[in-house]
Amino acid sequence: MSLPSTYTFRWGEGQISGFLSAALGLLGVLAVLCFRFPALLTFPDLHSAYDPEVMRLALGCALLVAMILGLVNFCIGRWRTLGCIGMGATFVAILLGGLGAGATSSFGLGVPIGLDWFILDLLASALLFIPLERLWVLRREQPVLRAEWRLDLQYFALVHLLVSLLIIISSGAVARLFSWSVNAPLQGFISGLPLWVQFPLILVVADLAQYWSHRLMHTVPALWRVHAVHHSSAAMDWLASSRLHLVEVLITRTCVLVPVFVLGFSQLAVLLYVVYIGLHAIFVHANVRFTFGPLRHLLVTPAYHHWHHSDEPAAANTNFAVHLPVIDRLFGTYHHPACWPASYGIGPERLPPGILRQFLYPLTGWWRARRGGERAG
Template structure:
């Protein structure tokens, strides 16, 4: 479907469709909490909070959708918001009842997807609108990246089961009592800092392998195929890469005996910094760019320029790249003009074709790929 010109696009209609769809998904979560909601994530928010958020979403979807229809702007999109909100109300709305939640070894985590998407959009869309390069949230291929966002959040329970099973098995074979005792004797805040460094080093080493080993590059090329950098683009990661990276990062932390509180704090940091590093937020952070991985630092890793294909692998600490010899910052104030793999046609469009691509044809690592 051809995108509407900026002058004809109605933000009221788009927001109504977004809120209506999220509200309907929220009601479905209430109907099937055992299968669709994450046990761990339910411990973070209350039922009252979820109901109030659902009610606010329903009211806003109806009001904004109706206003857009009355103004004659994007009527079809606005109608999606009104209809999905109406379906949400007809199936229970914010007063939907549910039975006692039993315990299952897995769930789809749909509640994590809905709430995470809502607050990520609430924070980053305005930030990118006012502090980023001129770019609409409905830029080309946003549907593909939204599908990846959905996949990574909804399937998180299954990924964690695979990772936990593998890391616990290896942890039982590789024990370091002396080192474990020293780490566990540290205060939690110090364990957290050490965990960030160890995990970032492990991820950066694997990240570099993704760029230099042809077999691994087949999967990682999917992440680099995005032509636009924003908070949603960071979700474009092949499922195989998600499992490999999570295993490589969590394994050292579990084997070395880091406290669960330190590991949980690291997981929260990963979620925040992964989104922030890809965000379309063009702020000059000055000397902080030497201490933390911020948007400009990571954007240059995604630039469509052969001079940068082996630079800036860290996701948290530029110190890791300094130790690896892969640290590089451009002149102050400069940003990439084009993103994506060097040879654009090597990666197809669409989440399904991109997931099948690594198994269908070999791709040379980026250092061997001529620029188109």
């Protein structure tokens, strides 16, 4: 049986049990690999955030559920391939050591792969946003797994697996380039402010930095070819938020890190900000119909960011702010009609399919534009 590229889930056909079984079984295999090769596959900054024994218990539950759902799927459904994948993956996880898997190697690459970060964030995001999108759905006709969901999952995996490398590059660049600007009394004053003052302040300075880096990405052709990857999705949902070129991730994180580093916010304020942007960035792309009434004037909402992704000419180059709409009002780029956009994407510009070819698009797109210019000349 060949699997279609979009899935509109219906009860009683075995799709839901099949997908859950396959997803949990495959994530179970990856989790067992994390236990076996922690130095290679886990993100050290995350270690203090979870208890390995609780994770083992969660792994056991996930494998059990994967097996049960695989059996249910096999008995009731037309989607037995998925159930077979789920049960097969569960067997592989058990063969690799299952719940008893311990560290068999201290081999590492120097820069660890964030496989544990990928598993935990994928599970947490899916558990939070899929029900949210079902309960308060904006576009009911859009399937849960719409076209190109596999592509976006690859982007999600890539950024999470390379989390250590991205942090090392961006924080190293900022520390080296801006060490001259460090002012100890100023940093002491900022980090001594109460959290309820630091947090909104961090939103303001980070959004000002992000506003201008984002606006440049829309106006400088070379940067637009990098950012076009994010805008190429023709559908909006929680997973579409992860479609980001690695170069864009690096540029944006570095730009935002500059004021945060120079002003010296406390660790707790930075942690709170990181958690907030992690959730908020996914939320504003989600297929949900929240409008937030008058609060939409204060904070960026899904409707606000959906307009940024709209392919309508009136919405082009508007709503660059990611936290505070007042910044767009200040610089004349605010656009928020009292309705939702009809469609999304980048119009006639076509990106090549596949993550690798999209990763090269800033170069191939530039080459094509240059050849086109030559021919026109």
